[in-house]
Amino acid sequence: xxxPNYMTLDRKPSVIQPxxxxxxxxxxxAVKVIGKGNGGIVRLVQHKWTGQxxxxxxxxxxxxxxxxxxxxxxxxxxxxxxxxxxxVCYQSFFDNGAISIILEYMDGGSLADFLKKVKTIPERYxxxxxxxxxxxxxYLHHEKHIIxxxxxxxxLLVNHRxxxxxxxxxxxxxxxxTSGLANTFVGTYNYMSPERISGGAYGYKSDIWSLGLVxxxxxxxxxxxxxxxxxxxxxxxxxLMETIVDQPAPCAPPDQFSxxxxxxxxVCVQKDQKDRLSANELMSHPFITMYNDQDIDLGSYFxxxxxxxxxxxxx
Numbered sequence: 278x279x280x281p282n283y284m285t286l287d288r289k290p291s292v293i294q295p296x297x298x299x300x301x302x303x304x305x306x307a308v309k310v311i312g313k314g315n316g317g318i319v320r321l322v323q324h325k326w327t328g329q330x331x332x333x334x335x336x337x338x339x340x341x342x343x344x345x346x347x348x349x350x351x352x353x354x355x356x357x358x359x360x361x362x363x364x365v366c367y368q369s370f371f372d373n374g375a376i377s378i379i380l381e382y383m384d385g386g387s388l389a390d391f392l393k394k395v396k397t398i399p400e401r402y403x404x405x406x407x408x409x410x411x412x413x414x415x416y417l418h419h420e421k422h423i424i425x426x427x428x429x430x431x432x433l434l435v436n437h438r439x440x441x442x443x444x445x446x447x448x449x450x451x452x453x454x455t456s457g458l459a460n461t462f463v464g465t466y467n468y469m470s471p472e473r474i475s476g477g478a479y480g481y482k483s484d485i486w487s488l489g490l491v492x493x494x495x496x497x498x499x500x501x502x503x504x505x506x507x508x509x510x511x512x513x514x515x516x517l518m519e520t521i522v523d524q525p526a527p528c529a530p531p532d533q534f535s536x537x538x539x540x541x542x543x544v545c546v547q548k549d550q551k552d553r554l555s556a557n558e559l560m561s562h563p564f565i566t567m568y569n570d571q572d573i574d575l576g577s578y579f580x581x582x583x584x585x586x587x588x589x590x591x592x
Contacts, residue, residue, distance in 0.1 A: 300368045302377060305333060312387070312431075321382060331367065332380040348376055360420070362413030364434060364444040380444065384437055385579045388495065389430035394582040397498040400538050400564075405573040406433075407492060407541075408565050409441040414488070414556040417443065418481040428487035429468045430494065439575030466514050467500060472550055474518045482550040485559070489545025493529055496538065501527035537564040 305322040308330075312319035317336035324331065338348070348371075365381040385391065388406070392398070398406070410433060417423045425432075425443065432445045470486035472479045493501045502520055504511045511517045526546040529539040541564035547553045559565065 300379060302370055305331065305379070307333070319380075322379075330382045332382045334378045334380060336376045336378075337374065338376060360413060360416035361440070362409045362442050363416060364442045381442070383434035383440070383442060383444075385435035387431045388433040388435060388441075388491070391435060391579065391582060392430055392495060392498075398495045400496065400535060401568055401571065401573055402575065402578055403492060403495055403538075404565055404568045405439075405575050406435075406441050406495075407488070408560065410443065410488060411556045411560050411565070413441075413443040414481075414484055415560070418484070418556055424479070424481055425484045425487075426473075427468075428484050428491065430491055433491070435575075435579050437576055437580045439577075439579060441575070466518055467502075469518075469521070470550065471522045471548055475522050479550065481555065482553045485545050485553045485556065486547075486550070489542050490527070492545070493527060493542050496529060496534060535564070537562075537567055540564065 304325055306325055308321040308323055310318060311321045311332065317334050320333045320335075322331050322333045323329070364383065367379040367381070369379075370377040414425070414428075417425060425445075427445060428443070432443065434442050434444050466474070468487040468490050470479060470483040473483055490501050502517065502524075504516075526548055527542075528546075529542045531539050541559070541562050544552075544554045544559070544562070554562070
């Protein structure tokens, strides 16, 4: 099979558009597994007739057929994005007891993958990354009226052009809405806001808490909450949850980071969600605007850590 290269990856999806609904799973050929998580496996696939590359996510669901079809329909609605900072969903299928989703392929992998390579991300690059994430969150919150519910490094994807895009928002939203319970837990406890862990009402600002923890982890190279046992880790998830709810919110060490970054983290991880700023408000925060005049090349930064996930040599 002819593998993806920079030319094909740069090509705009002009042949297959998100509005196309004539796609079939039989039209795609699997190349390799490129990710796992949130109940599913993600594969790199190639469209047999156009040569375009996509990511195929398959989620197994132990629910009846009518509910699976409803979820596939809702995913299609939720993920038909017109935002450059949200991963495009091209098609959702109900097939053999699973939901299969054809997604835009991001050749740089996730921010979690990237963080494993570089350990920490300097502030200027973090600001550029954060600006794109905020634009994606603003779109989800104010245009789609969706709470992501599972914002974390593995759900922020990057590519060699320097794009940063949010993924898996439709999955979290639909799984929560079909449960019949407004406050059902969906997602990773580590990045979950105190109000969600304690079972209270929550809204868009719960995603802002998660964003603050993600940025702090990227800046320091470790998850913001340190287990009491040190290197032994958390005894169980309940210990972590109690810490998030009962202990003071984490902060960026002022002797290591700029006042602007410390302030940004602080307004994201306020224990009371009413005290957090919205995505739109955060876009005008000094930490974001202080780098507006600088030409920050995220594309070169992402590719400097290694080649794309799939290259000609690997395939």
